[in-house]
Amino acid sequence: MSFRMRTGFFLQTRTGCGSTTGPVSRVLKYCNSRSLAVVPQGGNTGLVGGSVPVFDEVIINMASMKNVVSFDKVSGILVCEAGCILENLISFLDNQGFVMPLDLGAKGSCQIGGNVSTNAGGLRLVRYGSLHGNVLGIEVVLANGDVLDMLGTLRKDNTGYDLKHLFIGSEGSLGIITKVSILTPPKLSSVNLAFLACKDYSSCQKLLLEAKRRLGEVLSAFEFLDNQSLDLVLNHLEGVRNPLPPSMHNFYALIETTGSDESYDKEKLEAFLLRSMEGGLISDGVLAQDINQASSFWRIREGVAEALMKAGAVYKYDLSLPVEKMYNLVEEMRIRLGDSSKVIGYGHLGDGNLHLNISTPQYDDMILAQIEPFVYEWTSKHRGSISAEHGLGLMKANKIFYSKSRESVQLMASIKKLMDPNGILNPYKVLPHSLSYS
Amino acid sequence: MSFRMRTGFFLQTRTGCGSTTGPVSRVLKYCNSRSLAVVPQGGNTGLVGGSVPVFDEVIINMASMKNVVSFDKVSGILVCEAGCILENLISFLDNQGFVMPLDLGAKGSCQIGGNVSTNAGGLRLVRYGSLHGNVLGIEVVLANGDVLDMLGTLRKDNTGYDLKHLFIGSEGSLGIITKVSILTPPKLSSVNLAFLACKDYSSCQKLLLEAKRRLGEVLSAFEFLDNQSLDLVLNHLEGVRNPLPPSMHNFYALIETTGSDESYDKEKLEAFLLRSMEGGLISDGVLAQDINQASSFWRIREGVAEALMKAGAVYKYDLSLPVEKMYNLVEEMRIRLGDSSKVIGYGHLGDGNLHLNISTPQYDDMILAQIEPFVYEWTSKHRGSISAEHGLGLMKANKIFYSKSRESVQLMASIKKLMDPNGILNPYKVLPHSLSYS
Numbered sequence: 001m002s003f004r005m006r007t008g009f010f011l012q013t014r015t016g017c018g019s020t021t022g023p024v025s026r027v028l029k030y031c032n033s034r035s036l037a038v039v040p041q042g043g044n045t046g047l048v049g050g051s052v053p054v055f056d057e058v059i060i061n062m063a064s065m066k067n068v069v070s071f072d073k074v075s076g077i078l079v080c081e082a083g084c085i086l087e088n089l090i091s092f093l094d095n096q097g098f099v100m101p102l103d104l105g106a107k108g109s110c111q112i113g114g115n116v117s118t119n120a121g122g123l124r125l126v127r128y129g130s131l132h133g134n135v136l137g138i139e140v141v142l143a144n145g146d147v148l149d150m151l152g153t154l155r156k157d158n159t160g161y162d163l164k165h166l167f168i169g170s171e172g173s174l175g176i177i178t179k180v181s182i183l184t185p186p187k188l189s190s191v192n193l194a195f196l197a198c199k200d201y202s203s204c205q206k207l208l209l210e211a212k213r214r215l216g217e218v219l220s221a222f223e224f225l226d227n228q229s230l231d232l233v234l235n236h237l238e239g240v241r242n243p244l245p246p247s248m249h250n251f252y253a254l255i256e257t258t259g260s261d262e263s264y265d266k267e268k269l270e271a272f273l274l275r276s277m278e279g280g281l282i283s284d285g286v287l288a289q290d291i292n293q294a295s296s297f298w299r300i301r302e303g304v305a306e307a308l309m310k311a312g313a314v315y316k317y318d319l320s321l322p323v324e325k326m327y328n329l330v331e332e333m334r335i336r337l338g339d340s341s342k343v344i345g346y347g348h349l350g351d352g353n354l355h356l357n358i359s360t361p362q363y364d365d366m367i368l369a370q371i372e373p374f375v376y377e378w379t380s381k382h383r384g385s386i387s388a389e390h391g392l393g394l395m396k397a398n399k400i401f402y403s404k405s406r407e408s409v410q411l412m413a414s415i416k417k418l419m420d421p422n423g424i425l426n427p428y429k430v431l432p433h434s435l436s437y438s
Numbered sequence: 439m440s441f442r443m444r445t446g447f448f449l450q451t452r453t454g455c456g457s458t459t460g461p462v463s464r465v466l467k468y469c470n471s472r473s474l475a476v477v478p479q480g481g482n483t484g485l486v487g488g489s490v491p492v493f494d495e496v497i498i499n500m501a502s503m504k505n506v507v508s509f510d511k512v513s514g515i516l517v518c519e520a521g522c523i524l525e526n527l528i529s530f531l532d533n534q535g536f537v538m539p540l541d542l543g544a545k546g547s548c549q550i551g552g553n554v555s556t557n558a559g560g561l562r563l564v565r566y567g568s569l570h571g572n573v574l575g576i577e578v579v580l581a582n583g584d585v586l587d588m589l590g591t592l593r594k595d596n597t598g599y600d601l602k603h604l605f606i607g608s609e610g611s612l613g614i615i616t617k618v619s620i621l622t623p624p625k626l627s628s629v630n631l632a633f634l635a636c637k638d639y640s641s642c643q644k645l646l647l648e649a650k651r652r653l654g655e656v657l658s659a660f661e662f663l664d665n666q667s668l669d670l671v672l673n674h675l676e677g678v679r680n681p682l683p684p685s686m687h688n689f690y691a692l693i694e695t696t697g698s699d700e701s702y703d704k705e706k707l708e709a710f711l712l713r714s715m716e717g718g719l720i721s722d723g724v725l726a727q728d729i730n731q732a733s734s735f736w737r738i739r740e741g742v743a744e745a746l747m748k749a750g751a752v753y754k755y756d757l758s759l760p761v762e763k764m765y766n767l768v769e770e771m772r773i774r775l776g777d778s779s780k781v782i783g784y785g786h787l788g789d790g791n792l793h794l795n796i797s798t799p800q801y802d803d804m805i806l807a808q809i810e811p812f813v814y815e816w817t818s819k820h821r822g823s824i825s826a827e828h829g830l831g832l833m834k835a836n837k838i839f840y841s842k843s844r845e846s847v848q849l850m851a852s853i854k855k856l857m858d859p860n861g862i863l864n865p866y867k868v869l870p871h872s873l874s875y876s
Contacts, residue, residue, distance in 0.1 A: 072760075073647075074643065074646075074647055074761055074762060075760070075761060075790065076650075097651075118596065119596050119600070121594050121596075125593070125594070129567055129571040129572075130571055130593075130594070132570045132571055132600065132603060133567040133568060133570055133571020133572070134567075134571070146845055147845070148843070148845050148846055148849065149843050149845075149846070150842075150843075150846060152821070152823070153760075153821070154758040154759075154790060154821075154822065154823050154826070155563070155568075155758065155789040155790055155791070156559050156563070156568070156758045156786075156789050156790070156791050156823065156826040156827050157758055157823035157825075157826060157841065158556065158557050158559075158607050158823070158825045158826065158827055158828065158829045158830070159823055159824060159825050159830055159834075159837075159838055159840075159841040159842055160830065160838050160841075160842050160846070160847060160850050160868060160869065161604060161607070161608050161612070161850045161853065161868075162557070162570065162603060162606070162607050163846060163849060163850065163853075165570060165600060165603030165604070165606075166599060166603070166604065168600070168603075169596050169599070169600050170599050174599070186650050186651045186654060188654045188655065205512065208512075209511075209512055212514075212624050213535075213624045213698075214698065215698070216624060216626045216697065216698035217626065217655040217656055217696070217697050217698065218655055258655070259654065259655050260651075260652065260653070260654035260655065261706070264702055268699070320592040320593065320594045320595055321592075322510075322513070322591070323512055323513060324512060348594075351593040351594050352513065352592060352593055352594070353593070353594050383590070383591070383592075384592065385590070385592050385594065385595035385596070385597055386597060387595075387596045387597050388592070388594040388595060388596065389594050389596055390596065391596045392596070392597055392598065396597075399597075400597055400598050402597075403595065403597040403598075404588075404597055404598050405586070405587050405588075407584055407585070407586050407587075408586055408587075408588060408598070408601060409598060411586065411601060411857075412598050412599045412601065414856055415599065415601075415853065415856070418852055418853070418856050419849075430598060430599075431598065
């Protein structure tokens, strides 16, 4: 059975909890009483199968809950329904002179409820921090249909356990987020972006350290990609070109600054780049001269995932690792796989987040067997995370022990059982099968 | 029975969990098996009785766990034991070129484990955000003595429920934090501080909004106090003087900026102050010329609590409220109490956090009856928090319903029961008595 809630159904009911939470509550109450499993679904842009039904789950699609509830221009606090598309919120805030502390490639489709449920990271985390810091409150419907109103709009509130954090990143397995309150920073007028080349990974690392120290408060993104990633984008995406003169560089970095003073910020970034060039950390580089050029630089970084899709089959890994060891994994994987595959590394260097992707002409179990469990064991050995920002969903639920202790996972399972005793909320996801049905 | 763990006891045992976690685990295992209640105690600087025994609880004093475990200069990630005194960590990091994202008046005694357990806020929250954003991992001993190793040092990790948040701010009632991993930003070289006078509260608010927008990325603190607070400090603390020429101002604000460029940052702040003066938002003001003058300005703001103690009896309230309504409460309280008491308001305006304090010659139940429950009802009516940063502890546990819904508190109690079925961890605290023994 697959069931999509119709807009009409959403609109015909008003309750004390707002116009659209009531029906979600009633659907869950009904499903819980009959032990019918449900999958909450936002923009369905996740990469680990967290928002797709596995067998006969009822899909609760959140797209109709797309209203902004309130925005306070003094505090910058936005309250909105879970189905708001991220890009729409970004535009809304832009008109108000504020910015979302979250930005990611899928913004055109992904929804804020899904972002919060999966604790999405993205491109601005290095500046604004994680959603655990920026989300001030949520309204959530529990498995039994109870509505938990934690929709606070306060920066500080130490009255009891801060339960909202249980739902941030739990991928819809403990409740369905229906509203979100989020702290948004004022928009700053001056944004600068540089596309840079580094001769080796060690230079990228040093450049990051220097950027954090010298650009300090204006640094808003530090992304990197290797030359294999750039080649892939140039070969598979139309209209994308290398901003630098053709030459052999091994790594590329995007450094973005966001501040409140156009001329000073640009001078500051230019001075930093000059210094880094003289110090040998950068081999070449170009500063975006206008917003179009900046968009074309971002297109390269944000286009890697799309280019991979066009190139053939792809094995995707989203890992957190200590920055100094991060790229060793890419190199070891290349040696392991030889010429059978293209191994590329890119991601949010500023957050220690590597997107390791392996591109092959078609899916091949022999290749997969060479990648896994090696990639997880390597990550675990270096105390990394096997899912930095994508979550576990269906695909990685059984891999949780590579990053979490048995005691921690056991406690997660106990909390799941406490809050969803019939196991109706997004089953087969997040927690390992061995535990979620015990 | 009151029991203080001796240093010798801590040191004589080494386990896989580090040199000092083992004994905490064994003490809890023992106490749990015999249903002996325990109180974890850090610097004992809390204001709501969260770290004091009520009847016969065993005190587990954390002062011996005072080692820095590791510090990574590339990522700025500090791992340390729970008993480290905040000020020692601030000094340690200063030597490494980094800063703690947390600073508060009690830093000379309070411990990082206590800070995290109570989700301490303090003076830098407006810049660096809350501990939910900055704490990357913790090690915690559960009621049954199990050690939960969640001591991650990664900025991003979406593998399962992020359980550490349950312990941040739960005031030792779900487990005892033994180690902390925290993300620290690089120290920026240029700090500027201005002490300003505003004619009315409305000007303070507008000044805050302007500061957020125009100082943007360099704003690191925005504190306010009313003239009654300043009078109290000037009258009761030795060696403190008003930095401004004597004149009748109703409000004072401290604005601090932290950036990476001395001359530019100062110019920026000066330009902002000039503009605000011309626009009538500021009536008078002075920019600290050196670190000594800056310390003397901070002494005024940080000295209010001490001055109150010297002035007589004090009723303390730590409230989060929408900024625009915040000071109405102070004014209404003055009308309510008449000449019997001094009502003062100060706090972290940048975070919407008011410290409302009522000073009387001695404690008087008649006065208390005029303050409570009025202050809680007023706060609840405006969807504020009755404890912004101090927690609930013993004194406010029964007040939780003013800020949290019945469903939320019920879920908190269920989680408490799941994790501490014998109720040995910090009993009588945080949760209302009606629920914690049900």
